[in-house]
């Protein structure tokens with residue numbers, strides 16, 4: 001039975017559960033449940049703190065887990081990224097009071113507050129920058145400068161509104177781009193069942209990223225239309241009752257939907273229909 005760690009709290013928790021549910025797995029109804037067997041799918045879920053998940057996976061007590069790339073790197077655990085999951089995207093950045101600092105080298109001799117001390121210390125070392133102190137805080141890191149605990153912070157930035165509200169501004173290049181990832185143990189054989197979990201999650205990613213597009217097009221324009229919708233492998237072209245026209249079905253990137261419909265209409269396609277993909281296995 002594959003043992004899978006899932007975030008029990010925080011920003012990763014709800015989207016991780018939603019993704020697993022879409023992939024056909026049972027998910028807990030009560031947020032106090034800590035373990036959830038799913039015998040029909042031959043897996044067992046363990047609800048753990050997102051920060052601890054890479055540690056459990058690295059030690060081999062669970063086979064795989066969902067966490068953030070930033071948390072994985074900060075953990076120093078013997079776990080590696082197995083699959084990007086496409087949610088909880090963010091950057092990890094240095095920030096200081098607006099207008100005060102412009103490059104990472106200026107952190108030399110300053111105090112940095114962060115919830116990700118390993119990641120930050122390693123990054124600064126790789127840049128040859130030596131802060132006087134890396135102060136580890138649990139959260140609300142943006143307040144550390146105002147309260148005099150640090151001169152600079154390093155934290156997760158999504159919209160930037162938390163930084164703005166604290167009068168702070170990012171500077172230097174991002175330390176990394178993070179998102180939710182499926183992690184597995186670095187060493188040893190691949191756990192039995194991980195391939196099925198991976199295919200199911202990839203199916204969810206594809207179903208979220210693509211739509212199905214159907215349209216009718218005069219036979220002489222099929223090649224021009226198919227060039228616009230090449231699909232993942234090759235689009236389906238079917239005859240219509242009116243023998244001068246064909247029906248085409250292809251997968252199209254969801255975020256390209258309207259642009260592709262405009263282009264198809266311009267080449268002469270009509271009756272263009274778009275449908276969501278509920279589930280898929282490529």
Ligand SMILES: Nc1ncnc2c1ncn2[C@@H]1O[C@H](COP(=O)(O)OP(=O)(O)OP(=O)(O)O)[C@@H](O)[C@H]1O
Nearest residue numbers: 009010011012050068070088089090139156158178
């Ligand atoms: N605003 C955000 N947007 C996207 N990802 C975020 C955001 N805040 C945190 N994360 C991601 O969530 C993970 C951290 O989860 P964790 O549960 O430790 O903190 P949290 O989500 O900030 O929750 P809390 O602060 O309530 O404990 C990291 O991978 C981080 O990149």
Ligand SMILES: O=P(O)(O)OC[C@H]1O[C@H](OP(=O)(O)OP(=O)(O)O)[C@H](O)[C@@H]1O
Nearest residue numbers: 139140141156157158159160161162163
């Ligand atoms: O760029 P934004 O869209 O503002 O998002 C980034 C903020 O979100 C998270 O904070 P959270 O709300 O989890 O509080 P915390 O600092 O206590 O973890 C993160 O630590 C940042 O502070």
Ligand SMILES: [Mg+2]
Nearest residue numbers: 010011139140
């Ligand atoms: Mg937080």
